[in-house]
Amino acid sequence: MQFISGLPQGVYVGQTQIQHPRALASTSSALAGFNLALHVNDQTARVQQHRMMLLDQLSAYGVNKITWMRQTHSTLCHTVNHQQSFNEREGDGLVTQLAGHALMMMTADCLPVVLGNANGTEVANLHAGWRGLANGIIENTIEQMQSQPTWAWLGAAISQPCFEVGTEVKQVFCEKYPPLESAFESGKQFGKYQADLYAIARYILGLYGVKVVLGGDQCSYRQSDRYYSYRRDPQAGRMASFAFMA
Template sequence: MEFVQGLPKGVFVGQTGIAHPQALATPNAHLSGFNLALHVQDDAQRVQQHRMILLNQLAKFGVDKITWMTQTHSTICHTVNEQIPFVALEGDGLVTQRAGHALMMMTADCLPVVLGNADATEVANLHAGWRGLATGIVENTVAEMKSQPTWAWLGAAISQPCFEVGAEVKTAFCNKYPELAAAFMAGQAEGKYQADLYAIARFILKRLGVETVLGGDQCSYQQAEDYFSYRRDAKTGRMATFVFMQ
C-alpha cells in the first residue's frame, strides 16, 4: 500500500484503486476489482470482506477504528472520536482528533479532499462532487475542525477534459466566486462547459488559508486500469480515500 509523501510526521493518507492482490472474484464484470461500496448492487459479503482486508492492512500502522459514511452529496460534516455510531452517519465530511482512527470516503469521479493541521493532531476527509463543492462541503469541513488546516491532499477525480457540465453548474460557482470562471472551458456543445474540479478545490482551499495543496494530478475517467469511474461506466465500484494519525 502506498502512502502520500510530504505530510506531517505520523499522518497517513492514501487511496485504493481497482487493482488489489486480495480482491475477490465476482460474476459481475462491472464490479470486478477492489470495490468498497455497499450501494452499487455488489454482494454485501464481498464488500465487507474487502473492507476487512483494508482494515487489516491499516491495522499494521496502528489503526484500530474505521469510519465509513452514507454519502449524500451534501455539505454535512461530522466529528467522530471515541463514539461508534450504530447506524451509518449520513453526510460527506468527517473530522477526528483521535489517533488510530481511519476516516473513509468513497468516490468514482468525485473529488476526495483530505485535510490536516501542521501538528498532526487533527485530520479531516471529505467527498466533493460539483454540488458539494458549490454548496460548501470544503468550507463546512474546515469550520468543523478545531484547528486551522495547513495542508490538503486531492485524490483521483475526473479531470477537466472529461468532465462536461451544463451552464447551470458554472453559474452556481461563479455567482459565489466570480474568479472561478477560469476553471470552466467551453465544451463541444453550446451551453456546455468542461469543469476543473481540482482548480475549483485549490481556489476554495487557498481562500480558507490552506497553504499546501498536494495531489490533484490523476484522472479517474482516463486511467481505466487504475480507477473506477461513474462517468465512464455507469455501473461500477468505488475507491476509498483514507486518512489516519498514528
C-alpha cells in the same frame, strides 16, 4: 495502496485502487477488483470482506477503528472520536482528533479531499462532487475542525477534459466565487463547459488559508486500470480515500 509523502509525521493518507492482490472475484466486470461500496449492487459479503482486508492492512500502521458513512452529495460533516454511533452516519465529511481512527470516503469521479493541521493532531476527509463543492462541503468541514488546516491532498477525480457540465453548473460557482470563471472551458456543444474540480477545490482551499495542496494530477475517467469511474460506467464500483494519525 500507496501512502502520500510530504505530510506531518504520523499522518497517513492514501487511496485504494481497482487492483488489489486479495480482491475477490466478481461476476460483474464493472465491479471487478477491490470495490468497497455497498450501494452499487455488489454482494454485501464481498464488500465487507474487502473492507476487513483494508482494515487488516491499515492495522499494521496502528489503525484500530474505521468510519464509513452513507454519502449523499451533501455538506454535512461529523466529528468522530471515541463515541461511535450504531446508526450509519449520513453526510460527506469526517473529522477526527483521535489517533488510530481511519476516516473513509468513497469516490468514482468525485473529488476526495483530505485536510490536516501542521502538528499532525487533526485530520479531515471529505467527498466533493460538484454539488458538494458548490454548496460548501470544504468550507463546512474546515469550520468543523478544531484547528487551522495547513495542508490538503486531492485524490483521483475526473479531470477537466472529461467532465462536461451545463451552463447552470458554471453559473452556480461563478456567482458565488467570480474568479472561478477560469475553472471552466467551453465544451464541444453549445451551452456546455468542461469543469476543473481540482482548480475549484484549490481556489476554495486558498481562501481558507490552506497553502500546501498536494495531489490533483490523476484522472479517474482516463486511468481505467487504476480507478473506477461512474461516467465511464454507471455500474462501477468505488475506491476509498483514507486518512488517519498513528
